[in-house]
Amino acid sequence: MDLKGRVHKFGDDINTDYIISGRYKFKTLDMKELAKHVMEDLDPDFYSKVKEGDFIVGGKNFGCGSSREQAPLAIINAGISAVIAKSFARIFYRNCINTGLPLIECDTDRIDEGDELEIDLHKGVLHNSTKGLDIPITPLPGVMLKILSDGGLVEHFKKYGTFKFD
Amino acid sequence: MGKTIAEKILSSKSGQDAKANDIVIADLDFIMGQDGTSPLAIKAFYEMRGLKVFDPLRIAMVIDHSAPSPLEGVSELHRQMREFAQKQGINFYDIGDGVCHQLLPEQGHVVPGDLVIGADSHTCTYGAINVFSTGVGSTDLAAGIISGKLWFKVPETFKFVLNGKLPPGVFSKDLILYLIGDVTADGATYMAAEYTGETIEELSVEARFTISNMAVEMGAKCGLMAADEKAINWVRKHSRRDFEPVKADPDAVYAKVKEYDVSNLEPQVAKPHTVDNVSPIGEVLGIPVQQGVIGTCTNGRLEDLRIAAQILKGRKIHKNCRLIVAPSSRQVMLEAIKEGVLEILVRAGAAVVTPGCGPCVGTHNGVPSDGENVISTANRNFKGRMGNNRAFIYLGSPATVAASMLTGKITDPREFFV
Ligand code: SF4
Numbered sequence: 001m002d003l004k005g006r007v008h009k010f011g012d013d014i015n016t017d018y019i020i021s022g023r024y025k026f027k028t029l030d031m032k033e034l035a036k037h038v039m040e041d042l043d044p045d046f047y048s049k050v051k052e053g054d055f056i057v058g059g060k061n062f063g064c065g066s067s068r069e070q071a072p073l074a075i076i077n078a079g080i081s082a083v084i085a086k087s088f089a090r091i092f093y094r095n096c097i098n099t100g101l102p103l104i105e106c107d108t109d110r111i112d113e114g115d116e117l118e119i120d121l122h123k124g125v126l127h128n129s130t131k132g133l134d135i136p137i138t139p140l141p142g143v144m145l146k147i148l149s150d151g152g153l154v155e156h157f158k159k160y161g162t163f164k165f166d
Numbered sequence: 167m168g169k170t171i172a173e174k175i176l177s178s179k180s181g182q183d184a185k186a187n188d189i190v191i192a193d194l195d196f197i198m199g200q201d202g203t204s205p206l207a208i209k210a211f212y213e214m215r216g217l218k219v220f221d222p223l224r225i226a227m228v229i230d231h232s233a234p235s236p237l238e239g240v241s242e243l244h245r246q247m248r249e250f251a252q253k254q255g256i257n258f259y260d261i262g263d264g265v266c267h268q269l270l271p272e273q274g275h276v277v278p279g280d281l282v283i284g285a286d287s288h289t290c291t292y293g294a295i296n297v298f299s300t301g302v303g304s305t306d307l308a309a310g311i312i313s314g315k316l317w318f319k320v321p322e323t324f325k326f327v328l329n330g331k332l333p334p335g336v337f338s339k340d341l342i343l344y345l346i347g348d349v350t351a352d353g354a355t356y357m358a359a360e361y362t363g364e365t366i367e368e369l370s371v372e373a374r375f376t377i378s379n380m381a382v383e384m385g386a387k388c389g390l391m392a393a394d395e396k397a398i399n400w401v402r403k404h405s406r407r408d409f410e411p412v413k414a415d416p417d418a419v420y421a422k423v424k425e426y427d428v429s430n431l432e433p434q435v436a437k438p439h440t441v442d443n444v445s446p447i448g449e450v451l452g453i454p455v456q457q458g459v460i461g462t463c464t465n466g467r468l469e470d471l472r473i474a475a476q477i478l479k480g481r482k483i484h485k486n487c488r489l490i491v492a493p494s495s496r497q498v499m500l501e502a503i504k505e506g507v508l509e510i511l512v513r514a515g516a517a518v519v520t521p522g523c524g525p526c527v528g529t530h531n532g533v534p535s536d537g538e539n540v541i542s543t544a545n546r547n548f549k550g551r552m553g554n555n556r557a558f559i560y561l562g563s564p565a566t567v568a569a570s571m572l573t574g575k576i577t578d579p580r581e582f583f584v
Contacts, residue, residue, distance in 0.1 A: 013351055013440065017548045021555070022528045029205060029243070041555050061352035061385065065548060066527075067287040069206055069303035090356050090387055091287055095303035143189050143317055153305045157214035162313045163191050 002120055003081045003102070005053035009113040010042065012059035016092065018042050019063065019071040034070055035077035050079050057111050058085035063092025072096045082119065084108060084126070097144045100152030106137040121145075168415025170323040171390045172358035175298040175412055179281040186322040186421070194224070195280035197310045200266045201229045202527075203285035203303065205243040208250045210308035219254045220314035226257035228269060230522040233261035236530040264495025264521045267291040267379065267463035272495055274405030278393040279412045283310055288463050288545065290386065293359075293378035294371065295401055296393035296411050301382065321358040321387045322421035323414075324349075328365035330429035335580030337473070338373035339465055339543065339563035341365070342380045343434040347444025349424070355385030357421060360414065365428050366391055371400040372469040379464045380545050383441040433579060435541075436561040439549040447566065450576045454486070457532065457540045458571040460516075460564050461492030461524040465543035468498050468507075470564040475507045477568040477582045478514035484574035489516040489567075490532045492524025515571075528553025541570050 024037050039046040039056075056075065062085035063071065072095050075083065082102040096103050102121055111117070115130040124139040140148070143165050150156040156164070169177065173184055180190035199207050204227050219225055227247050235241040244261075251258035259269055267288050270276050278296035283289065287301040302316070310316050326345060332338070346353075359381045366374060374391060381389025391397070393411035401409065433447040460466070460474050471493060483489050491511050493499035499521050502508045512518060517532075519525075525532030526544045533553035534540050540552060540559045547559035562570075565579035 015548050017550050021550050023550070023553060029209065041550050061355060064351060064385065065287065065546070067203060067285055067301045067303050069203070069305060087352065087355060089352070089385060091301050091303060091382075094306060098303060098305040098309075141189060141319075153309055154210050154213045157216075157309060157312065161215070163309070163315060163317060165191075165317075 002118070003053065004118050005055050005081055006051065007055050007057050007111055007113060007115040007117060008046065008050065009111065010056065010058045013061045013064055014058050015065035016063060016068050016071045017065055020068065020074045031073045031077040034074040038074045038078045047078055052079040053081045054079065055117055056080050056083045057108050058083065059108060060086040062088050064089035067091045067095070069095045069099060072099045072101045076101050084111065097147050098153040100148060102148060104137050106135050110135060167419060168417035170358065170418045170420065171296070171360055171392070171412050171414050172298055172321050172323055172388065175279060175281055176318055176320050184320045186320050186419070188320045189317060190320060191315050191317050192281055194283055194310055194314055194316060196270070196275050196282045197225045197307065198266055198270055198282070198284035198286070198289065199227045199307050200231055200286050201233065201244060201247060202231045203307060204247050206304035207285060207307040207311070208246055210305050211312065214308055214312060216308065216312040219256060219311045222255040223257070224314070225311050226259065226270065226275060227251050228259040228263070228266040229261050230265050231527055232529040233520055233522045261522065262496055262520050264498070265463045265466065265523055268467065268494035268498065271295055271375070272404055272497060274407065277401050277405050277407045277409035278397070279410045283307070283316055287382050288379050290381045290389045291375055291379040291463060293381060293389040294374035294391050295397050296391060298388055298390065300388045321356055323358045323360050324354045324386065324422045325360045325362065325420045327423065327425040328361060328363035328428055329425065330365060330427045331368055332365065332428055332431060335565060335583035336431050336433055337563040337565060338369055338376045340431060340434040341428055342377045343436050343444050343561065344431060345426070346380060346384050346442050347434065347436070349384050351383060351440060351442040352385040354381070357386055359384065359386040359389045361389065361391050367394060370469060371397055372467045375467070376464055383545060433563060433566050435566065435576065436547055438547055438558040438560065441546060441561065447576070447578045450560065451578060453560070453576045454539060454574060455541045455560070455570050455576060456487060456538045457534055458487060458489040458567045459525055459532070459540065459542035459544060460489070460567050461494060462526045462544040463494060464545040465564050466492055466494030466498065468501050470543065471498070471502045471507050471511065473564045474568040475510040477565060477579065478571070479510050481514055481572055483515040483571040486574045487571050489571045490525055491516045491518045492531070493518070493521045495521050525552055527551065541567050541576060543567055
């Protein structure tokens, strides 16, 4: 999986209420509609700034808070191709893998707003083309790569009817 | 090498000799979804070509987050849940039955040694009765109800050793707020928290639930306690299921161990807008508050309502305040009626709402207005949490909320417990 796009940078402890507010999550299952409100409480213009393939970059503990899967789904539907952070909250982490949104754990101090990144998930390489830097990334465990490469847990179950990893 | 509670439960449920950081596929004892997460799970269930759930008796769905429905869109999602539950014959709790995390232990669905998932982040609550229970999202919920299994990364464990007895007017809520403030919001990320020591042994099971409930606010996957006699008796009163409690081995390996003496702990308050922004009450005294909330899966149990009633008995809340009380279940509400606790609260000026999540998550039942301060017994104070991102949420014990309602300012409740 090769990914390429521009960076939208956020800070530490970005919680799921910021990603998609509880105001919207109970109203609809229409993810295209929810996507319009992604990150709205932090940046009201966020949705209109995103180009297909862009990245959200955060600090530590990204995605803390509720178990709402609307969070990764709204991010995917806003056109974001991966989330990059120093660390993730665990339920958000699971939900991203299960919905097919790649996550990258690495040091994000040398990634700034507007930087262009190129990522090869299988090789585990992140290149910051704006700064001419290679940043080492923590590779994903096999189980997660398998679910991601099947396109998420729904597709995995469609294919196998249960969990299948070997 | 010995094992932690988490390693033991995941070993026995996966049939593997599981150690921290292993990935296992394990059998689930019980699975729960609420009305914020179940509709998406039902959709995923059908997309995964699910036909029948693996075992209807091991699954419950609960309508508690927006109950009764405040909007037609929500009503439609509730309808889908009712239809699914009926078709599949699973356990179903409708509006007014209570908060999911109160209902699962209270109705006897979960017992010591179980492995449980719930599509709600505070599923870690049942750790207080020795259950490895953890929050997941809707797709995990769908995979769980189809297959009865889920993949887990076996967590490392962060052990909290708690010594000493809490002083009068200081409660388990103050203790867990203090611990979260100390280790911060991601202090136990990816880890299991294990709480031990004489402080825990002294606490009632109800008070223990408050501590395990908030494990996720330090990033933990679950908040485990051993099952002592008190816990075992409590479970026997609520459940007819057989069970085998799980203890940590004396030579278990912990990622971190921290020891605390709680004998001089003061009431604690989490300030806006993060749960780990915690101060002793002395630093926040006098901050004006317009709305109080007593309830939620953290502090809406009978014991919590009793504490509030003890303070509010024969008194009236301040004229600048409104107090919302949401008993955590129908059973709690009935007992509070029988004991006269609800009468005391209503006479004092409280508005009692349907057992369930109440105004906790901002979908209904009391959205604050711009610039207002709320003091709540809930577990989260994120910006916008209660439906308005220009309001400010403080978290404290039921005693702190009740005492603050009398004065209209954040108030130390200890004067009521001398
Ligand atoms: S009471 Fe609040 S924290 Fe608990 S389950 Fe309901 S919304 Fe979540």
